[in-house]
Amino acid sequence: MSYVNVTGLARRFGGTTVFENVGFSLDKGEFVTLLGPSGCGKSTLLRCLAGLSRPDAGRIVVAGDDITDSVPQRRGIGMVFQNYALFPTMTVAANIGFGLRMQRLPADDIERKLATVIDLVELRGKESHYPHQLSGGQRQRVALARALVVEPRILLLDEPLSALDARIRANLREQIRDIQRRLDLTTLFVTHDQEEAMILSDRIFVMDKGKIVQADAAETVYTQPATEFVARFMGSCNLLDAAACTRLFGHGIDGHLAIRPESIELLAAAEAGADDLPATIRQHQLLGNVIRYQVESRGTVLLVDRLNRGRDDLLPRGSEVGLRIRREDMREVG
Amino acid sequence: MLNALTPAAAAAAGRPRRPFRHWRSALLLVPFCVLLALFCLAPLGWVVLHSVQGDDGPGFGHFREILASPFYRLAFINSLYISLWSSGCGLLIALIGAASLRRVPGRLRNAVVAFTNMTSNLAGVPLAFAFVIVIGTNGALTLLLRQWGWIDDFHLYSKGGLCLIYTYFQIPLGVLLLYPAFDALDDDWQQASALLGARLWQYWWHVALPVIAPAIFGTFILLFANAMGAYASAYALTTGNFNLITVRIASLVSGDIFLEPDLAAALSVLLTLLLVLVCTVNQMLLKRSYRAR
Amino acid sequence: MRADLYHRLVVAALVALLAVPVLATLAYSLAGNWGATILPDSFSVRWYLQLWHDPRFLSAFGHSLLISVATLLLSTLVIVPAVFVVFYRFPALDRTMNLLILLPFAVPPVVSSVGLLQLYADGPLPLVGTPWILIGCYFTIALPFMYRTLADSLRGMNLHDLMDAAHLLGASTPRAFLLVVAPNLRTGLMASLFLSFSFLLGEFVFANILVGTRYETLQVYLYSVRMTSGHFTSAIVMSYFVFTLVLTWFATRLGKQESQA
Numbered sequence: 018m019s020y021v022n023v024t025g026l027a028r029r030f031g032g033t034t035v036f037e038n039v040g041f042s043l044d045k046g047e048f049v050t051l052l053g054p055s056g057c058g059k060s061t062l063l064r065c066l067a068g069l070s071r072p073d074a075g076r077i078v079v080a081g082d083d084i085t086d087s088v089p090q091r092r093g094i095g096m097v098f099q100n101y102a103l104f105p106t107m108t109v110a111a112n113i114g115f116g117l118r119m120q121r122l123p124a125d126d127i128e129r130k131l132a133t134v135i136d137l138v139e140l141r142g143k144e145s146h147y148p149h150q151l152s153g154g155q156r157q158r159v160a161l162a163r164a165l166v167v168e169p170r171i172l173l174l175d176e177p178l179s180a181l182d183a184r185i186r187a188n189l190r191e192q193i194r195d196i197q198r199r200l201d202l203t204t205l206f207v208t209h210d211q212e213e214a215m216i217l218s219d220r221i222f223v224m225d226k227g228k229i230v231q232a233d234a235a236e237t238v239y240t241q242p243a244t245e246f247v248a249r250f251m252g253s254c255n256l257l258d259a260a261a262c263t264r265l266f267g268h269g270i271d272g273h274l275a276i277r278p279e280s281i282e283l284l285a286a287a288e289a290g291a292d293d294l295p296a297t298i299r300q301h302q303l304l305g306n307v308i309r310y311q312v313e314s315r316g317t318v319l320l321v322d323r324l325n326r327g328r329d330d331l332l333p334r335g336s337e338v339g340l341r342i343r344r345e346d347m348r349e350v351g
Numbered sequence: 352m353l354n355a356l357t358p359a360a361a362a363a364a365g366r367p368r369r370p371f372r373h374w375r376s377a378l379l380l381v382p383f384c385v386l387l388a389l390f391c392l393a394p395l396g397w398v399v400l401h402s403v404q405g406d407d408g409p410g411f412g413h414f415r416e417i418l419a420s421p422f423y424r425l426a427f428i429n430s431l432y433i434s435l436w437s438s439g440c441g442l443l444i445a446l447i448g449a450a451s452l453r454r455v456p457g458r459l460r461n462a463v464v465a466f467t468n469m470t471s472n473l474a475g476v477p478l479a480f481a482f483v484i485v486i487g488t489n490g491a492l493t494l495l496l497r498q499w500g501w502i503d504d505f506h507l508y509s510k511g512g513l514c515l516i517y518t519y520f521q522i523p524l525g526v527l528l529l530y531p532a533f534d535a536l537d538d539d540w541q542q543a544s545a546l547l548g549a550r551l552w553q554y555w556w557h558v559a560l561p562v563i564a565p566a567i568f569g570t571f572i573l574l575f576a577n578a579m580g581a582y583a584s585a586y587a588l589t590t591g592n593f594n595l596i597t598v599r600i601a602s603l604v605s606g607d608i609f610l611e612p613d614l615a616a617a618l619s620v621l622l623t624l625l626l627v628l629v630c631t632v633n634q635m636l637l638k639r640s641y642r643a644r
Numbered sequence: 645m646r647a648d649l650y651h652r653l654v655v656a657a658l659v660a661l662l663a664v665p666v667l668a669t670l671a672y673s674l675a676g677n678w679g680a681t682i683l684p685d686s687f688s689v690r691w692y693l694q695l696w697h698d699p700r701f702l703s704a705f706g707h708s709l710l711i712s713v714a715t716l717l718l719s720t721l722v723i724v725p726a727v728f729v730v731f732y733r734f735p736a737l738d739r740t741m742n743l744l745i746l747l748p749f750a751v752p753p754v755v756s757s758v759g760l761l762q763l764y765a766d767g768p769l770p771l772v773g774t775p776w777i778l779i780g781c782y783f784t785i786a787l788p789f790m791y792r793t794l795a796d797s798l799r800g801m802n803l804h805d806l807m808d809a810a811h812l813l814g815a816s817t818p819r820a821f822l823l824v825v826a827p828n829l830r831t832g833l834m835a836s837l838f839l840s841f842s843f844l845l846g847e848f849v850f851a852n853i854l855v856g857t858r859y860e861t862l863q864v865y866l867y868s869v870r871m872t873s874g875h876f877t878s879a880i881v882m883s884y885f886v887f888t889l890v891l892t893w894f895a896t897r898l899g900k901q902e903s904q905a
């Protein structure tokens with residue numbers, strides 16, 4: 018039995034259904050990312066778990082207790098909000114200690130726990146600052162510490178990094194992952210950034226229009242997308258329809274064929290065998306360590322990524338090449 | 352304050368200081384200054400000067416006379432009593448109302464704000480008459496309550512009646528002043544505090560109140576000052592027979608008998624000093640409270 | 645959902661509380677006869693007819709309108725250029741101005757009238773008893789509203805950039821002000837004018853102490869007829885209230901336009 022079990026969850030606002038019949042389970046200590054475009058219902062789902070929004074149907078069970086109808090105060094769920102939601106009239110220490118004071122713990126217990134968590138998020142020396150005196154990254158760490166210090170059973174994070182700039186974001190996500198591992202904390206992390214999701218997660222739940230369309234390990238979601246949506250959403254992908262498939266491979270297909278640009282091998286025309294596709298380079302784009310070619314083969318344009326090994330290695334426009342695609346890198350999606 | 356200061360400071364730094372360069376523009380300020388001087392500064396100056404003008408040369412005789420007189424002391428006490436009560440009750444009602452006003456749909460909210468704005472115009476003499484109709488000796492509500500046996504008699508023309516009428520005109524002002532302050536409250540705070548185990552009252556007490564406290568206090572001060580300086584309703588209701596500080600001042604300069612403008616000036620100075628003191632304390636408390644964002 | 649209901653109930657209670665005196669006055673003004681009973685015996689509009697045929701009322705109302713309009717005209721002519729000059733030429737003065745305009749707010753009218761009554765009773769400026777002194781006093785009442793609103797509008801626009809652009813296109817400073825800056829001030833100005841108008845119509849203290857019946861305004865008239873029929877005074881109060889209602893309605897409409905712009 019998993020640590021968290023969610024079954025048949027639904028939430029409607031007036032006539033519009035945000036999601037319906039959502040079910041999943043989380044193992045103890047697992048870090049799961051809920052990934053999806055903005056507006057697909059991620060926050061609403063998180064708020065239903067936290068008890069801030071009342072689901073219209075479904076059950077939520079954590080460690081054997083059904084918490085579907087509990088008040089937020091009793092759920093043992095910690096949450097980090099996108100805009101931090103720090104209390105502006107309280108210092109860093111008062112913000113972090115708020116939950117402990119609500120539990121009416123003795124003062125020395127509070128002190129001890131505060132000290133531990135402040136070290137954990139590396140905010141030593143900032144205890145008596147007010148939120149408006151902190152940088153975005155520091156505020157986010159206060160919010161994290163405030164959620165952690167009450168030792169929640171589950172930690173929910175709603176796009177905690179999206180308001181920060183790129184460098185701090187990269188640092189902070191390492192820190193979050195590190196702390197989560199050390200505390201063995203069951204975590205559900207919401208993001209719309211697929212890169213963030215892949216770097217952090219044990220598993221990724223990809224959400225599309227209120228449905229979890231795939232729930233798998235990061236590699237699986239990337240290499241074996243379950244649907245066209247997942248394939249498109251997780252980085253760039255060649256999606257071939259039935260007609261293009263017939264032209265290229267001589268047989269049709271139901272739905273689409275997904276091929277990642279980096280899984281196609283570019284060969285010099287001379288090296289190409291009978292199974293390889295003949296093609297012409299149309300254009301290229303420099304993406305840094307990778308060069309992305311647009312290659313035309315039998316009337317279909319494909320994207321092909323290749324490591325950037327310097328000027329001499331660049332294939333000029335109009336070059337004739339061969340494309341080698343292994344069967345296991347092609348994936349039929351719905 | 353800070354906003355007002357920054358462009359000014361920047362512009363001042365960017366230009367050479369030549370005070371008479373814009374003398375023609377400065378002429379446009381002359382009528383403004385003249386009007387303000389004639390109708391605001393000069394009378395205030397007169398009041399201050401004459402408050403220390405005794406029968407035989409300058410001195411604090413009038414102040415001594417006022418402080419020694421039970422009659423004038425009672426006027427102050429009555430004014431303070433009514434102002435504190437009406438500001439407190441008005442503020443409390445306005446606070447509860449403004450908090451809920453933020454939680455109703457936008458159209459209803461706008462309509463209620465507009466209505467509140469209109470009722471804030473019902474003050475002074477018309478308000479006194481409206482109250483006579485509702486809760487005067489033969490007022491509809493008085494009769495109703497008397498018929499139900501809830502009250503024996505109600506004296507609108509007393510301290511209690513004045514408290515009631517003052518409270519009424521404080522409510523719309525309080526709502527209009529407080530209602531924008533609630534926009535500073537972020538809904539996420541309530542949810543964050545709930546997840547940290549805080550009940551609703553604990554959220555209000557620990558999180559929300561400290562944020563809006565400066566606004567609440569500032570509103571209280573404004574209401575208090577407004578009530579201390581109010582004259583028309585009390586005068587219209589009791590024809591100047593209730594002993595309030597403003598009624599005393601007015602009767603010393605425009606009554607039928609015993610005109611003593613210098614004594615009125617001294618009373619005015621005491622009243623103004625009291626208001627200035629209250630406003631200064633308010634400013635000091637504001638400075639000491641935290642500064643959000 | 646329970647919370648929603650609670651908030652609606654509180655708002656409804658607030659509205660009801662504020663509406664009681666208004667509704668009672670309305671009912672009283674429309675009642676034919678309402679002695680010692682809880683509800684009126686009959687309804688009629690005769691009090692309004694009587695009121696609107698009373699020459700004394702009409703003249704008092706006329707006086708009030710005249711003084712208010714004159715005050716607002718004077719205030720506009722004096723305050724608009726002054727605010728512009730402060731922001732354009734002497735921005736450092738804005739702080740001082742903000743303190744100055746607080747004075748009429750902080751000093752109760754009763755206190756100012758003590759000084760005014762003595763200063764202008766006779767001597768070089770014998771204004772007491774004439775409408776002129778009210779225009780001056782009402783200027784100080786309107787000042788804080790108008791200055792604040794205009795200052796906010798000016799702060800919200802890039803005044804110096806606008807003026808520089810107009811100068812580069814060949815406009816003189818007064819022309820640039822009239823053609824470029826003034827149109828941006830119009831809605832804010834109108835809103836503050838309507839607001840001040842309703843304030844001035846309700847002013848009693850200055851009018852009663854400084855002028856009284858020598859140039860009777862609406863409020864002084866209302867006070868002086870307090871001994872006649874309550875129905876009649878109710879009709880006055882209602883007429884006045886409806887008038888200010890229209891004024892504040894205009895002010896909020898304009899205020900809304902301002903915030904949308």
Ligand SMILES: Nc1ncnc2c1ncn2[C@@H]1O[C@H](COP(=O)(O)OP(=O)(O)O)[C@@H](O)[C@H]1O
Binds near residue numbers: 053061
């Ligand atoms: N309180 C609400 N009332 C009405 N609709 C809402 C409310 N909250 C969210 N929605 C709708 O639910 C959908 C999902 O929103 P949300 O969960 O915030 O998406 P995400 O977090 O994935 O961006 C959106 O279409 C939004 O308009």
Ligand SMILES: [Mg+2]
Binds near residue numbers: 060
């Ligand atoms: Mg969201």
